[in-house]
Amino acid sequence: MAENIVFHFDVDGEDFSSAGGASVTVKKKLRQLGIAPEYIRRVSIAMYEGEINMVIHANGGSADVIVSDDEIKIVLTDTGPGIPDVSLAMQEGYSTARDSIRSLGFGAGMGLPNMKKYTDTMEIDTELGRGTTITMTVKIA
Amino acid sequence: MKIRELKELLSAELMTDDTTLLDGEVFNACCSDMMSDVLAFVKDQGVLLTGLVNEQVVRTASMMDMVCIVFVRDKTPTPDMIRLAEDCDIVVMKSAYRAYEACGKLYTSGLVAREHHN
Numbered sequence: 001m002a003e004n005i006v007f008h009f010d011v012d013g014e015d016f017s018s019a020g021g022a023s024v025t026v027k028k029k030l031r032q033l034g035i036a037p038e039y040i041r042r043v044s045i046a047m048y049e050g051e052i053n054m055v056i057h058a059n060g061g062s063a064d065v066i067v068s069d070d071e072i073k074i075v076l077t078d079t080g081p082g083i084p085d086v087s088l089a090m091q092e093g094y095s096t097a098r099d100s101i102r103s104l105g106f107g108a109g110m111g112l113p114n115m116k117k118y119t120d121t122m123e124i125d126t127e128l129g130r131g132t133t134i135t136m137t138v139k140i141a
Numbered sequence: 142m143k144i145r146e147l148k149e150l151l152s153a154e155l156m157t158d159d160t161t162l163l164d165g166e167v168f169n170a171c172c173s174d175m176m177s178d179v180l181a182f183v184k185d186q187g188v189l190l191t192g193l194v195n196e197q198v199v200r201t202a203s204m205m206d207m208v209c210i211v212f213v214r215d216k217t218p219t220p221d222m223i224r225l226a227e228d229c230d231i232v233v234m235k236s237a238y239r240a241y242e243a244c245g246k247l248y249t250s251g252l253v254a255r256e257h258h259n
C-alpha cells in the first residue's frame with residue numbers, strides 16, 4: 001500500500017438503532033482490503049465499543065479509520081460531556097449508564113476495558129464540557 | 142455441533158433464509174443481554190443466545206464473527222435485524238425456551254464454551 005486509506009463517518013447521536021453501523025461498514029471495507037481476519041476482528045470490536053459510547057454517552061461524533069502499511073488507527077471524536085475520571089472509567093464494571101441504556105444491552109462498564117484489550121495502543125484525550133477524543137491503533141505487521 | 146442440530150435441540154424456528162448455513166458448525170456459546178459482556182471474550186464459530194432484541198445484537202455478533210444468534214423466550218427479531226443478519230451470513234432463529242433452559246440443553250449436549258484469549 002503506497003498511500004494511507006482513510007474512512008470517515010459521522011456518528012448520529014439521535015438514532016440509537018443505527019449505532020454501530022459505521023463499524024459494520026469498516027469491517028466490510030477491511031475485508032475487501034484483504035486484512036487478516038484476526039486484525040479485522042480486533043479493530044472492529046474496539047471501534048464498535050467506541051462508536052456505541054459516542055452515541056449513548058456523548059450524543060454522537062465522528063469516526064476516522066486510517067489504514068497504513070503497518071497499523072490501523074481509529075480516531076473517535078465527540079463534543080460530549082467529557083470523562084471526569086478516566087482511570088475510574090477504564091475499570092471493568094464502572095458505568096454511569098441509566099436503566100434506559102441498560103435495557104438496550106449496554107452499560108455493563110466493559111466497553112473501554114474491551115477497547116484497551118483489543119488494541120495495541122489507546123489514548124484518551126478528554127475535557128469536561130468539551131468532549132473526548134479516543135485514538136487507538138492495531139499493529140498489522 | 143452443527144447449527145442444524147442446535148436448532149433441533151432448541152425446537153427453534155429459523156428466521157433467516159439461507160438453509161445451507163445450517164450445515165455450519167458452532168464450537169462455542171455465549172448467553173447474555175449485555176453486549177459488552179459478549180464482546181469481552183472472542184469465541185470462534187460462536188452462537189449467541191439472548192433475550193435482547195435490537196439491531197445491536199446482530200452487529201455485536203457480526204463484530205465477533207459469530208455464526209448464529211438464538212433469540213430465547215420467543216422474542217422475535219425485526220425484519221431489519223433479519224436483513225442485517227442475512228447480509229452478514231449469520232443464522233438467526235428463535236426458541237420458546239428460556240435462556241437458562243436453552244443453555245442447559247446445549248451444554249449437556251456437548252457444546253461447552255471454551256474461551257480463547259486474544
Ligand SMILES: Nc1ncnc2c1ncn2[C@@H]1O[C@H](COP(=O)(O)OP(=O)(O)OP(=O)(O)O)[C@@H](O)[C@H]1O
Pocket residue numbers: 049053054057058078080081082083089090094095096097105106107108109110111112113132177178
Ligand atoms: N465518549 C464518552 N463521553 C463521555 N463519557 C464516556 C464516553 N465513553 C465512556 N464514557 C464514560 O465512561 C464510562 C465507562 O465506559 P464503558 O464503555 O467502559 O462502559 P459503558 O458504556 O457504561 O457500558 P458498556 O460499554 O459495557 O456497554 C461510561 O459509563 C461513561 O460514564
Ligand SMILES: [Mg+2]
Pocket residue numbers: 049052053106107110111112177
Ligand atoms: Mg461502553
